[in-house]
Amino acid sequence: METKRIKHTAFFNLKYPVDSPETERFLQDGKEILSDIPVVNQFEVLRQVSPKSEYDFGFSMEFNSQADYDAYNSHQSHQEFVENRGKVEVVKFQEIDCLTLDQ
Incomplete structure (x- = not known):
């Protein structure tokens, strides 16, 4: 059975x-803090270029399994970043998590 990745x-x-x-400090701190969590793979900081989207920036990362994704969500560094930075500095937010369908 093929293992599917989760793209967050x-x-x-x-x-x-x-x-x-x-803004630069928030993006850099997010990259340093979140990509340092051991289960995080392929971390990227994104800048929106499409006029069709209402969001300016994004973080993207991959997880090898649901267990890794769950470990990330409950990791102390992630929880602290969300509480201390995300809830204070982010004014609009959308999270999308997908299972890869690589064949």
């Missing part, structure tokens, strides 16, 4: 101007 994406707008030092 979080798209968001910050309370700061898009090109501000505060």
